[in-house]
Structure formats: structure tokens, C-alpha cells
Amino acid sequence: MTKPRSRRGGGRPTIADVARKAGVGAITVSRALREPGRVSEDLRRLIQAAVDELGYLPDPNARALASARAEVFGVLVPSLTNSVFAEVLRGIYDSLSDSSYRIQLGNTHYSGLEEERLLQVFGPQRPAALIVAGIDQTPISRRLLETAGCPVVQVMETGPDPVDMMVGFSHFDGGKVATEHMIEMGYRRIGFIGARMDPRSQRRLAGYRAAMEAAGLFDARLITTTPVPSSVTLGRELFRDALAKVPTLDGVFCNNDDIALGVLFECHRASIAVPKTIGITGFNDLDMMEVAFPSVTSIRTPRYEIGRRSVAMALAAIAGKRPQEPVVDLGFELKRRESTAR
Amino acid sequence: MTKPRSRRGGGRPTIADVARKAGVGAITVSRALREPGRVSEDLRRLIQAAVDELGYLPDPNARALASARAEVFGVLVPSLTNSVFAEVLRGIYDSLSDSSYRIQLGNTHYSGLEEERLLQVFGPQRPAALIVAGIDQTPISRRLLETAGCPVVQVMETGPDPVDMMVGFSHFDGGKVATEHMIEMGYRRIGFIGARMDPRSQRRLAGYRAAMEAAGLFDARLITTTPVPSSVTLGRELFRDALAKVPTLDGVFCNNDDIALGVLFECHRASIAVPKTIGITGFNDLDMMEVAFPSVTSIRTPRYEIGRRSVAMALAAIAGKRPQEPVVDLGFELKRRESTAR
DNA sequence: CAATGTCATGGTAGCGCTACCATCCACCTC
């Protein structure tokens, strides 16, 4: 009789304990838990009773090792505090919360290099799926995604060349629609104010430019940007800069709602009438834009829905039901409000 | 010669491949990677070369199984979109990003039951540490934390009875200081407006009440709360309710900055002078409070720092250097601004 | 100089689970 090594794990029940108690083989317990349909009703009940009595919970690490597949969704976002990504994350989380998948978080800090590093780290774990923000991966990241051996969903944007699947909308169109709206409302010297200027911001700017050029209103001096991370404070400062540069400014399309809010507050402070003297349009349509005074026109983006849909597509792919159309455009909606109601 | 089973894992190099290439035992490779000090300089170099050449990355699942310890920090927060917790999460993430620890996220949705469920799920994974928001765990959750067999840090609040360690501040004191400030500034009919009313909100309310009672100003009708999740929109509505209930209201202490912003916007809309007719104090001091017009008095809370410190304490405990004082109070700071400058 | 300690290294035996294949037992089919 060999003395069994004292359990490293501190005495939690294992599948063997359950099998012994239920009087079946360990593999049958494993099956009863993962594919109940393949185990007879009687044994299933017996096994369930043993599981309940022992309080057995499968060890996900052992599972992952044996099956070469971890029940983990790797999620890469460029920021944790930007509420846009927080809502995508919430959508992902909510869609996954009644499955046994766990979420492993990666924050790329808007850095391609950091994204590469994280994908490198996520790989050996054999995640069940990867959800990454953006479509501008570096060649190395792209190859890591292609060889990850699991479904990949790029989110926030749509584009012509998905690694695997995509859910998002067109930021170019968003910028264009927002700008066209302001032109339509009678604004002429419409500035673009943007911070961070990540690829999505760049495309919104391109949309702005397209609309301005089409109307014969484009002027490079109307554009005020900075690579500095976006904030309400920065919105105020950039707006001051823009106004100093172009005193005839009569409107601004803001790269996002934080910036728009900064502009709005600065208008209050400087007693600039909104929407009469200056019109303001934001991007994303955060909750508060509707409540602001005056309420702020914005492009409503389907952040939560993007998160949900990305998980739905990944789960379908895991189940072998790859969607017909790998690129899903969820669109956006222009919310016309007081800040552009001249 | 037995045919080796085709690698389940899809041909990634294993520690045995590295060992073979370097001409050493597998265990020495393992040591060179985890405790380099215990392997001679020469072998270390040899092994590193083999690792680089093969592109070897250790399998975290196998590691976790063999060592009965996953390099995972379990993080439980009540909300992903509330920017307060997003910043705590960012602090945790940043402090962990140059270690090999991964983050596994759990969203309790402010539910004790969900917290229990998540702890149950996290347990079998043998996380290296658990960071949980709040100090009001259910008895079941508390026992799960106590028996988790890893360092536990409760964050956001301080209290007398930590499961293991705590980092936070006193919400009671925060509410009290905010209210005392308003009293000092000459406000008398100071309302309390709060949404969600989770335990931390309750304690802020208690602090408000203590201050009001001490000044002989307390009146239950001044309190307007709802269990509904907090938002800027809700701030506006609760403020309208409060004003309808108590037309003589001359100030409000808001449970958080979202609410305060809603109140501010409503004051703009209804042409109520701030700070003259109504004073406003928020809680948390989000970036935008300083930029708002008028700028909004708030209690600055050390969210990011709480995240960082919680990780530092957990890492210290993992390394066997448990901190002298298990409860760390990071305090808060009253930011006096225009919204209460009567 | 034997006894003891220390250090670097390696071999063995799992960690708890599942893939793979074998077995067994109905239940058909001709």
C-alpha cells in the first residue's frame, strides 16, 4: 500500500472522488458534466447527487491542460477607463456570464507593441476565442491572431479584410454624417477637435474632411488635434486653441463626447451662445449628452451591442456554426439635439 | 519505438524540447525560468538560448495544474462601466502588467448572490490573489474568501474586520466632510440625493446625516434616494423631485458626480443660480468636475491608487512579506470649487 | 580524514482532467 502524496490541492474533491462515490468511471463523470446527452438518465442522476454531496467543482486548469483548450475569452481593449470600451466589455461580460467561460483582460494602452506582447502571452493559454478592439493590428499581431487556432472577433469597426470576424460600424461615415448635419443646420466654419487620434479618430476626421470638401468648406486650419489622451479638460483647452486660431469658428465636431463636454463648459464659461454662436456635435452619445444643457447632438454608437454580438459570433463559431457574413455592421444613429438647433 | 501521440497542443514547443536542445533536465529549465538564482550562470545562458531559438512559452495551464496555483488575480467589482471601478481596475491592471499575473474579471452587479457565485467559480482555479470591492460580503462569500487559500484584499472601503487585507477610505467621513463644508459655506437646507444606494452610498448618507444632526439641520425630507442605478439623467430627475418636495432647498450633497452633474445641468436649464441659490457637492471628483461651469465641489477619492496599493499588498503577501498593518486608509480630499462658493 | 553540509542538477511521480480506443450489451438484419 503506497502512501498517496498529500494532495497538493488542499483536499478539494476530484473527479475520481465523485466517480467512486457514484460507483462509475471517472470518464463517465466527465461526460455527464460536459455532454449530459451521452450518459444515461440513471447514471446522470447518480453522478449529480455525488457532485452535490461532495461539492465537487471541476478544476479548470486540469481541464484546460487535458483538452488543450481553456474556457477563456481573451479580450483586448485599448483603455479600461474610456467608457466606450467599458461598455463593450460589459456587453461581452453579460453575454458570457451564464456560460462557463471566463474573461481574461488585456489593456493595450493604444499601443501596437503592447498588443503584440499581450497576444503572445494569451496564446499559450489556448483561449476559446479572442476579441480585439480595432482593425489596425500590426503584421505580427495579425499573424498571431491568424494562428491562434480559435475564433477571433475584431470589434468597434468594420473593414474589408477581417482576420476572422468583425463587429462594428464605420467611423468614417459617422464623422461624415455628423459633419453633414452641421452643414445642413447652417454652420459653415466648422472645426474638428480631436484628442488621442487613434485610428478610429483618424477615420472620423477623414469623414469630416470628406463632408467639408464636398460642401466646399474645407480649411485645414479648422482642424485641431493632439495625440494626448482625451479628456473633458483637454476639450476645453483644444477649443480655446481652435477659437484663437480661427475666431470666425461657428461650430465644432468633436472627436468624442468628453471633448464635446469640455467645449460646452467652456462656452458657458466664456458666455458663448450654444447653438447660436457655436454649434457642437459629439461622438458616442454618452448618457449625459441628452441631459446636458443645452443637450448635445451626438452620434450614438452601439457599444454594448457590439460586445454582445461579438460574443454571440464567437460562440457560434466555437459551436461550428460560423456565420454566413463574417463582417457585421451595426451602424450608428445621429441624435439631433439642441446644441446644433440653430 | 512507440509512436508518440500527435501533440494535442498543435506542436508548440514544450519544456522537454527546450531541455533536449539545451542538453539539460526539464526541471532545470523550469528552475531557470522561475528561480534563475538557483541555476548556474552557464546553464542559464544555454537554456535562454534554447528558449529563444524555439520560441518557447510556458503553458500556464500546465503550470497551474502542477503547482496547484494559477498566476491569476481574481478581481470582483460591482460594475464595469462605473468609472470609479474602471479606475480601480486600471490601477490593478497597471500594477500587474509587468508581472506574469493575469487578471480574471468578475462583475457582481452589486449582488451578494452573484458575488457568491463568482467566488465559487474562481475558487477551483486557485488564483494567486483575490481583490474584491466592498466590505459587506455575505457570510457565505466571507467564508469562501477565508478559505480561498490566497491573499485577499477588500478595496474601496476601510472597516474594522478585514478578511485579510483592506485598502480604501471612509465613506462615512467623506459624506460628513462634504456636508460640513456645505454647512460652513452657509447652506442650511442641504439635501442628500443618491441613487443605487449600495453600502458605500449608505455610509455616505450616514455621514451626511451625522453632520446635519450635529448642526441641528437634519430633516428626513431632505433625503431623496432610489435603488435605481445611478446616472446623470437620474440626477436631474431626483433633483426635480427633491425640489418639489422641499422648495426651500438651498444645497445638495450628491452621492456621486454623475448625480451632481445631472443637478448642475438641471439648474442651468431651470435658470437656478449655482452656487447662489443652490450649492452642489459631488463625490469622487471625476476629471470633468473641475472643468464644469461652475466647477463642482467634490470629494476626491484615490481610486487608481487603491488599485495599485491593493496589488502591492497582495504581491507582498504572496512573497511572504505580509504588511504590518492589514488595513490601509488612503483617505480622500475635499476639493472646494465654485459650486459651493457662496 | 571521515563526517557533515551545501550547492547544482536530475529522475520520478504525479497534478486532475480528457482523448482515444476497447469493451460490452442490447437490438437489428438477413
Next chain:
DNA sequence: GAGGTGGATGGTAGCGCTACCATGACATTG
């Protein structure tokens, strides 16, 4: 009734790593 078929169940052999113990070389001690 021989042979085939399919579904339920089990045994064996790992998955890739590390804990534990053993070994051998050398230094240290009295």
C-alpha cells in the same frame, strides 16, 4: 443464429509542468 450496428461505459495513457527526493561534487568542520 451468425454477423453487424450503435449506444453506453470504462481503462489507459497522456496533457506540460513542478514538487519532492536523490545524487554527486565540492567545501567545511573538528
